[in-house]
Amino acid sequence: MRQLFAPGADAILRLVLLVAAVLVVGGLVVAGGISRSNWAYGVGVAPTQPVPFSHKHHVGELGIDCRYCHTSVEKASTAGIPPTWTCMTCHSQIWTGSPMLAPVRDSLADDKPLHWTRVNRLPDYVYFNHSVHVTKGIGCSSCHGAINTMQLTYRAHAFTMAFCLNCHRNPQRFIRTPDQVWNMEWQPGADQERIGRALVAQAHIRPGAQLSDCSTCHR
Numbered sequence: 001m002r003q004l005f006a007p008g009a010d011a012i013l014r015l016v017l018l019v020a021a022v023l024v025v026g027g028l029v030v031a032g033g034i035s036r037s038n039w040a041y042g043v044g045v046a047p048t049q050p051v052p053f054s055h056k057h058h059v060g061e062l063g064i065d066c067r068y069c070h071t072s073v074e075k076a077s078t079a080g081i082p083p084t085w086t087c088m089t090c091h092s093q094i095w096t097g098s099p100m101l102a103p104v105r106d107s108l109a110d111d112k113p114l115h116w117t118r119v120n121r122l123p124d125y126v127y128f129n130h131s132v133h134v135t136k137g138i139g140c141s142s143c144h145g146a147i148n149t150m151q152l153t154y155r156a157h158a159f160t161m162a163f164c165l166n167c168h169r170n171p172q173r174f175i176r177t178p179d180q181v182w183n184m185e186w187q188p189g190a191d192q193e194r195i196g197r198a199l200v201a202q203a204h205i206r207p208g209a210q211l212s213d214c215s216t217c218h219r
């Protein structure tokens with residue numbers, strides 16, 4: 001009688017099962033990696049907006065100050081998104097016929113706010129405050145990247161817990177002099193560690209251990 005399976009089939013079957021198992025485990029490891037990756041956080045991807053507002057034009061080329069539009073960034077927990085009226089201070093005079101600006105004109109005429117899609121968003125269980133960071137010498141670009149070069153606004157960093165803690169444990173590596181908070185091109189110099197320590201002391205920043213307490217961000 002002919003054998004149903006050739007000798008050695010058992011070994012081949014076991015090999016196939018082993019390879020399958022390796023693929024499954026490998027796939028889980030990769031999936032785990034992706035869920036923690038920049039891709040999962042939408043880093044670098046600009047969401048669609050009602051108007052293609054460009055920070056590159058308005059900040060990089062025209063040089064408008066962040067605070068002209070994000071009026072509460074130094075005073076409150078949120079930075080604030082400008083109302084239609086802020087756009088119309090200029091666009092009632094210039095580029096008045098631009099089709100791209102039609103939603104802005106309609107918003108003013110109909111007295112209905114524009115609905116911008118949020119770019120950065122923390123989960124509800126995380127507490128955040130802009131004014132504390134900005135007034136203690138942490139620049140916008142440390143968290144939002146080079147906004148002045150963005151044609152459409154996108155996330156520059158994944159706001160993972162590790163991202164926050166990386167600075168809370170070592171603020172001296174990131175802190176700047178107050179005038180540099182608004183500099184979107186700022187990079188730490190060779191002696192940042194030394195200057196940073198002095199600035200941390202000057203700004204009365206809580207020492208690393210305290211700043212990384214769970215209750216600082218989860219209250």
Ligand code: HEC
Pocket residue numbers: 049053055058059064065066067068069070081082116117118119120121140141144147148152153184
């Ligand atoms: C002329 C007004 C204007 C100026 C000046 C301006 N912005 Fe904006 N900004 C906007 C508008 C409108 C939005 C919402 C649309 C978008 O996301 O592009 C926005 C969105 C943002 C966002 C994303 C908000 C979110 O949804 O998470 C960040 C971050 C930001 N701006 C940072 C800055 C910084 C930093 C500066 C200064 C260097 C600046 N902006 C200057 C109008 C402005």
Ligand code: HEC
Pocket residue numbers: 051052053054057058061062064069082086087088089090091094095098099100101104
């Ligand atoms: C301080 C003046 C000023 C303010 C405030 C301002 N803009 Fe502008 N905007 C300009 C100028 C100047 C241009 C032309 C830039 C260029 O093409 O060089 C422009 C261009 C634009 C364009 C491109 C238009 C086209 O047809 O190419 C859009 C869209 C736009 N702005 C949207 C907005 C929105 C939305 C706001 C409010 C959040 C706003 N702007 C606030 C001055 C301003």
Ligand code: HEC
Pocket residue numbers: 066070073077078079080081120121122123128130133134138139140141142143144159
């Ligand atoms: C330490 C990190 C950090 C710094 C520094 C920072 N931001 Fe933000 N920003 C965030 C986070 C995190 C969010 C999302 C907050 C949320 O979902 O509650 C955010 C949200 C925003 C938004 C959306 C609207 C809002 O009020 O939440 C704007 C606009 C903005 N930032 C502008 C700025 C500007 C302008 C500066 C500099 C003056 C700045 N940010 C500095 C982390 C930072």
Ligand code: HEC
Pocket residue numbers: 126127128129132133136138142143159163164165167168171174204205206207211216217
């Ligand atoms: C580049 C540095 C840096 C990054 C990134 C950063 N922080 Fe901070 N954070 C600071 C500094 C400096 C302080 C001021 C501490 C002090 O005054 O003792 C602070 C203070 C805080 C406070 C205390 C506010 C208060 O009312 O006392 C909270 C909450 C906070 N950060 C949350 C966050 C969260 C959430 C993130 C991540 C999305 C983050 N931070 C990212 C540097 C940073």
Ligand code: HEC
Pocket residue numbers: 122123126159160161164165168211212213214215216217218
């Ligand atoms: C500087 C701010 C900050 C501090 C301090 C902090 N967290 Fe978080 N935590 C965050 C942020 C931001 C997230 C959201 C991360 C995300 O969306 O991926 C988070 C998420 C979490 C989560 C949800 C699961 C996860 O990992 O995403 C847990 C659990 C957590 N934190 C526990 C803690 C504990 C325990 C401590 C103290 C040892 C702590 N956190 C201190 C900012 C902080």
